[in-house]
Amino acid sequence: MSDEKQKKKTKKPKKTPMERVQNTMRVMQENIQKDTIEIEVGNQKFKSTRETLEKSELLKDALDLQKKGQRSPNQIFVDEDPTYFPFLLWFLRQKEIDSFTLLSKLEKIEYSEIQLILSSAKNFRIYSLVDLLENYLGTTFDPNLIKYQFEISENATRFKRINHDSVWKTAFSRFFRSGKHYFEGQLISASNNRYVMFGVTPKRISRGYSGQNLNPKGVSLHFSDGKLYIDSKSDIQLAPQQLEITDFLGVFLDMESQPKTVTFCVNGEVVGSSPITLSEPKYAFCVSTYNVNDEIKIFPFATPPESLLQKEKENQKN
Numbered sequence: 630m631s632d633e634k635q636k637k638k639t640k641k642p643k644k645t646p647m648e649r650v651q652n653t654m655r656v657m658q659e660n661i662q663k664d665t666i667e668i669e670v671g672n673q674k675f676k677s678t679r680e681t682l683e684k685s686e687l688l689k690d691a692l693d694l695q696k697k698g699q700r701s702p703n704q705i706f707v708d709e710d711p712t713y714f715p716f717l718l719w720f721l722r723q724k725e726i727d728s729f730t731l732l733s734k735l736e737k738i739e740y741s742e743i744q745l746i747l748s749s750a751k752n753f754r755i756y757s758l759v760d761l762l763e764n765y766l767g768t769t770f771d772p773n774l775i776k777y778q779f780e781i782s783e784n785a786t787r788f789k790r791i792n793h794d795s796v797w798k799t800a801f802s803r804f805f806r807s808g809k810h811y812f813e814g815q816l817i818s819a820s821n822n823r824y825v826m827f828g829v830t831p832k833r834i835s836r837g838y839s840g841q842n843l844n845p846k847g848v849s850l851h852f853s854d855g856k857l858y859i860d861s862k863s864d865i866q867l868a869p870q871q872l873e874i875t876d877f878l879g880v881f882l883d884m885e886s887q888p889k890t891v892t893f894c895v896n897g898e899v900v901g902s903s904p905i906t907l908s909e910p911k912y913a914f915c916v917s918t919y920n921v922n923d924e925i926k927i928f929p930f931a932t933p934p935e936s937l938l939q940k941e942k943e944n945q946k947n
Contacts, residue, residue, distance in 0.1 A: 686754035728930030793921035813931035817924040824919035831909035897934035
């Protein structure tokens with residue numbers, strides 16, 4: 630019998646379409662099992678893929694040790710508090726994350742818990758989440774500092790003045806010592822005189838002025854007349870007129886430039902920068918109100934308007 634005839638005689642039968650599908654699924658399942666990692670955080674166990682977990686620098690290091698045979702295959706243990714790991718794992722599983730998706734998640738969580746999630750993200754070295762949470766906490770106001778002066782809603786991003794005692798009341802974000810930061814707020818309701826100011830301050834003072842007492846030191850734009858107030862004095866017209874309900878006011882704090890600068894935007898357009906030098910080592914965003922029921926909505930992940938970004942590019946060229 631010739632070799633050619635022998636080959637034809639011993640030729641394996643072709644697999645049916647169903648058998649080919651089953652074989653493909655078996656191979657895929659084997660690959661999934663190889664790629665599935667069981668992670669024990671504290672006393673709780675979770676499962677995820679190697680690709681997802683490697684987005685955490687801490688877990689990536691643990692998986693690298695696993696590859697080198699120093700740990701059990703497909704299992705890792707991390708001695709950390711597991712309370713907020715489900716949130717971290719949710720974040721790691723996102724192919725892409727935008728600020729609106731994250732904001733919708735954060736609005737359901739208490740401010741103090743977000744601080745703990747940030748701490749956990751730092752421990753797991755998930756730096757993209759750390760940046761987003763620091764930006765969120767940096768441009769929202771700690772409700773513990775203002776709960777006696779304002780009614781808080783939407784997780785410290787919307788607040789309303791609850792009393793009137795002929796004294797300015799001020800709410801603050803955390804302080805910044807470096808970086809470039811943009812803060813935007815919208816006036817939801819206010820009295821006819823629009824006694825609301827947005828700006829930056831180097832000092833945390835819970836009261837404004839009454840009689841001869843001074844406002845918090847800093848630079849603010851007044852909604853009532855569009856004027857710039859520097860340490861409670863005003864002689865600079867920035868915005869063309871009184872700002873209206875639903876108007877947006879943006880404050881851009883540049884702690885990297887020399888000297889440090891603060892620039893104001895109204896409804897997406899740059900209206901001007903403070904002419905004074907910001908000489909203090911740290912500044913916080915602040916909102917000051919005078920009348921009862923003045924209400925402000927803060928946007929923690931606001932994108933700087935195009936006019937401001939263009940101005941930044943021009944400054945860099947110069």
